[in-house]
Amino acid sequence: xxxxxxxxxxxxxxxxxxxxxxxxxxxxxxxxxxxxxxxxxxxxxxxxxxxxxxxxxxxxxxxxxxxxxxxxxxxxxxxxxxxxxxxxxxxxxxxxxxxxxxxxxxxxxxxxxxxxxxxxxxxxxxxxxxxxxxxxxxxxxxxxxxxxxxxxxxxxxxxxxxxxxxxxxxxxxxxxxxxxxxxxxxxxxxxxxxxxxxxxxxxxxxxxxxxxxxxxxxxxxxxxxxxxxxxxxxxxxxxxxxxxxxxxxxxxxxxxxxxxxxxxxxxxxxxxxxxxxxxxxxxxxxxxxxxxxxxxxxxxxxxxxxxxxxxxxxxxxxxxxxxxxxxxxxxxxxxxxxxxxxxxxxxxxxxxxxxxxxxxxxxxxxxxxxxxxxxxxxxxxxxxxxxxxxxxxxxxxxxxxxxxxxx
Ligand SMILES: Cc1ncc(COP(=O)(O)O)c(C=O)c1O
Numbered sequence: 001x002x003x004x005x006x007x008x009x010x011x012x013x014x015x016x017x018x019x020x021x022x023x024x025x026x027x028x029x030x031x032x033x034x035x036x037x038x039x040x041x042x043x044x045x046x047x048x049x050x051x052x053x054x055x056x057x058x059x060x061x062x063x064x065x066x067x068x069x070x071x072x073x074x075x076x077x078x079x080x081x082x083x084x085x086x087x088x089x090x091x092x093x094x095x096x097x098x099x100x101x102x103x104x105x106x107x108x109x110x111x112x113x114x115x116x117x118x119x120x121x122x123x124x125x126x127x128x129x130x131x132x133x134x135x136x137x138x139x140x141x142x143x144x145x146x147x148x149x150x151x152x153x154x155x156x157x158x159x160x161x162x163x164x165x166x167x168x169x170x171x172x173x174x175x176x177x178x179x180x181x182x183x184x185x186x187x188x189x190x191x192x193x194x195x196x197x198x199x200x201x202x203x204x205x206x207x208x209x210x211x212x213x214x215x216x217x218x219x220x221x222x223x224x225x226x227x228x229x230x231x232x233x234x235x236x237x238x239x240x241x242x243x244x245x246x247x248x249x250x251x252x253x254x255x256x257x258x259x260x261x262x263x264x265x266x267x268x269x270x271x272x273x274x275x276x277x278x279x280x281x282x283x284x285x286x287x288x289x290x291x292x293x294x295x296x297x298x299x300x301x302x303x304x305x306x307x308x309x310x311x312x313x314x315x316x317x318x319x320x321x322x323x324x325x326x327x328x329x330x331x332x333x334x335x336x337x338x339x340x341x342x343x344x345x346x347x348x349x350x351x352x353x354x355x356x357x358x359x360x361x362x363x364x365x366x367x368x369x370x371x372x373x374x375x376x377x378x379x380x381x382x383x384x385x386x387x388x389x390x391x392x393x394x395x396x397x398x399x400x401x402x403x404x405x406x407x
């Protein structure tokens with residue numbers, strides 16, 4: 001008979017041997033301490049660390065307004081949603097948040113999902129399935145959730161090299177004028193730390209009548225005068241047909257959404273399995289998300305502080321020979337280029353310097369480009385930045401990590 005346990009143990013041993021078995025750290029994040037956190041080690045040791053890999057880029061998960069909104073909605077409406085959106089989960093907080101997100105992105109309508117992942121799956125799945133003979137042009141580095149959505153949609157897909165407008169143009173040119181076309185991309189590529197050339201993408205897409213689908217997951221809250229993302233920053237919100245985002249990163253809560261023209265959003269609401277067949281987010285989560293979005297629409301102090309820390313980090317790396325990727329975004333990837341080596345670096349950072357960064361391995365990034373993905377937040381201090389760079393420099397020389405490993 002088939003030995004299921006042996007089989008899974010073999011698979012897991014394989015991951016361990018390749019250096020990419022995922023070791024989770026048990027974190028406690030006391031309110032008011034971020035980016036400091038407590039790691040609960042398996043032997044009972046509790047270690048205070050500085051977190052350098054959080055997507056709570058602005059510290060909004062601990063913002064008093066967000067916590068207050070969460071608590072009062074929980075006091076008023078309890079813990080759960082009571083069902084799927086169809087059954088009993090369409091609460092007033094949900095409708096209010098969807099109206100807010102539509103206004104935020106200058107669109108007719110928005111639809112909230114349980115995560116950014118399911119939003120991408122749901123929206124791209126419906127576009128691919130419901131548009132007759134559709135074809136999606138997808139950036140080679142698009143996120144797993146977008147790939148999953150395109151697979152669910154099942155339509156033809158052409159991959160263009162990352163941020164390569166000429167290649168995109170050639171692919172679009174080769175298709176009949178009246179075929180439904182979708183260009184799917186991200187604004188901020190979080191593993192590369194770069195920002196897509198959105199203006200050029202929009203121009204080419206319009207030329208060939210393609211709909212633009214933009215994942216702004218790592219940009220909402222952070223870019224643009226109201227934090228509506230790179231499209232807002234570039235004055236392109238009206239040109240991007242569908243904007244997809246999350247409440248789980250810069251907004252510090254959880255949940256995802258899409259915003260766009262009313263009939264498109266209504267079609268996604270009507271046909272997406274990942275929207276229909278799951279319990280809705282509860283009112284307290286929605287209220288917290290709304291409080292965070294509203295705060296960041298008018299407050300830019302968090303964005304400015306974060307940008308200052310990001311600039312300090314990049315400036316400090318520039319004075320070293322460390323191979324960080326010089327993108328325009330707030331994320332600073334540092335390529336190590338080997339799964340075992342990146343693990344050794346992160347283990348040493350934790351053990352000897354109290355610095356917590358998770359290694360990024362295949363399949364999140366290609367083999368041979370394993371890296372640290374460093375995120376300076378609005379809550380880091382100049383001293384935190386200086387400590388990180390000093391620790392990495394020390395490690396770089398002692399571990400003889402070659403700068404030539406950089407991609
Ligand atoms: C580009 C991109 N899109 C979508 C998601 C999924 O968002 P969420 O974490 O809200 O599910 C992520 C998450 O890491 C992402 O990086």
